[in-house]
Amino acid sequence: MNAVEIEQAISDLAEQPFDAAEFPYAFLEAFGNKDATLKRLRQGVSNKSDLEGVLQTNNIHIATSPAGAVTQTFGALRASPATAKAKAKFILATDGTTLEAEDLTTGETVACAYADFHDHFGFFLPLAGITTVKQIRESAFDIKATGRLNRLYVELLKDNPDWGTEARRHDMNHFVARLIFCFFAEDTGIFHSEGLFTTTVSQFSDKDSGNTNWVISEIFRGMNTKLGDRAASDQRNWANAFPYVNGGLFSGDADVPRFSKIARSYLLHIGSLDWTKINPDIFGSMIQAVADEGERSALGMHYTSVPNILKVLNPLFLDDLRAQMEEAGDNPRKLLNLRARMAKIRVFDPACGSGNFLVIAYKEMRAIEAVINQRRGEADRKADIPKTNFRGIELRDFAAEIARLALIIAEFQCDVPYRGAMQARAEFLPLNAQNWITQGNALRLDWLSICPPTGTRVRFQAEDLFHTPLDQAQIDFENEGGETYICGNPPYLGSTWQTTEQKEDLGRIFEGRTNSWKSLDYVSGWFMKAADFGMHTKSVAAFVSTNSICQGQQVPIL
Secondary structure (H helix, E strand, O other): OOHHHHHHHHHHHHHOOOOOOOHHHHHHHHOOOOHHHHHHHHOOOOEOOOOOOEEEOOOEEEEEOOOOOHHHHHHHHHHOHHHHHOOOOEEEEEOOOEEEEEEOOOOOEEEEEHHHHHHHHHHHHHHHOOOOOHHHHOOHHHHHHHHHHHHHHHHHHHHOHHHHOOOOHHHHHHHHHHHHHHHHHHHOOOOOOOOHHHHHHHHHOOOOOOOHHHHHHHHHHHHOOOHHHOHHHOOOOOOOOOOOOOOOOOOOOOOOOOOOHHHHHHHHHHHOOOHHHOOHHHHHHHHOOOOOHHHHHHOOOOOOOHHHHHHHHHHHHHHHHHHHHHHHOOOHHHHHHHHHHHHOOEEEEOOOOOOHHHHHHHHHHHHHHHHHHHHOOOOOOOOOOOHHHEEEEEOOHHHHHHHHHHHHHHHHHHHHHHHOHHHHHHHHOOOOOOOOEEEOOOOOEOHHHHOOOOOOEOOOOEOOHHHOOOOOOOOOOEOOOOOEEEEEOOOOOOHHHOOHHHHHHHHHHHOOOOOOHHHOOOOHHHHHHHHHHHOOOOEEEEEOOOHHHHOOOHHHHO
16 A cells, blocks of 8 residues: 555544554554454454454554543553563554554654544654655655545546547546636635635536536636736626636637536545645655556656755755855845845756755745844845746656645745735735746757856757657746756666657667667766757756666766
């Protein structure tokens, strides 16, 4: 079971009436234990508990308690000789009203209402053999949202198989991105009325779901129509309640897939979640597997942690910015110069996935800028750091959609604490129509046309006419840039694991430079493209990579 499946199983368990006798087995089943394993525990064959509980060797000791006696039972579990002898990693006690648990390896504890223990499911993921970073363990919302959206996505494809074809996959991915924006906007006050989108769909769509797609389409049409043009657009009154958004997100076709009763129910359930808790870097990494049938089994598992991302970004340029800020102290002129420098820095990830390197870089730079503004007595100043300075290339359509959306959400989340919620909401809409994420093959695109030298315009071009992404929004805006920092986590793929097309990608880069390129890892292409980029404009690059490119047979080739 993956993290998303476990979260759903634990949520289902928390909603059921508490059964003291069955709880330990239901809990273990939710974490992937097989029927045969549970049967042996029930029969006492493998149950080593000395407290009339359930003790699974090398895993967990669980005991249910009389009402109000959870703390005493929890203490007994910790002191139990059987707990130590069986090398249990966790202990858990509950009476169906409260729950207490401890990770005996780290000493971390959980104490909560029984009905809320599903919010702490990440704490128990090691029980399923899933070792993960702290950010994932603490991101119950992102995993919940990913699981709910995945079920909606799959359910919609059942009734709209054409939306899963190559011809309409972009439409489906764009539709999901629109939904995510609506859920976020209705919970953060961007729509000026809490729950506006979910409530409107619930009230104005039939319970048999017959007109759900039409209602959503009308809402989308409203958000693509300027307020002054709505009288002539025959807009429904309930759709007029939505602000003008556009910015490319709601422009074009407002077509929406057909909804079954189940799909409508999933949609309303998703809308009931608290989307103010979204972490765009974590959520984006998790959700990108939804659109790929081959990757859905790994939902929730694709994530480069913030500490690991900062291992790249800090020495690349963030440490230098922080050092310059400390050197500036409270000197207003030096602080102003640093802010001006930061406004021109471009961060370019040519393998951006759902954008977590770009999002983290943006958040960290906004944090530095906030300190500068505070020291200068301009705490509520509008950010000078534009989203368009955070540029990426991503092969997969859905991940590129999510990367764009993640940066939009990150901008709003930064504005709220630094400028105030009211000011952030007032300036958030309409969205900027400029596009800063390119969908395409990074090894076949001209990086200089996407992130060009200072003083030139950005004009997206492909190096191969046949690999120009279709329906790609034109990137076209002035580059005022200063420094350019290239970063990311490109695919590694040793030479024996590369597809024919990936071999061709490397061939286009390395033929004419070396005859031994066929033994290079796929990630080498990004290093070479970064080196070529640096020959034309000042830049520094740092990628997450295998160590094989800096030792062994690949070193002399490169």
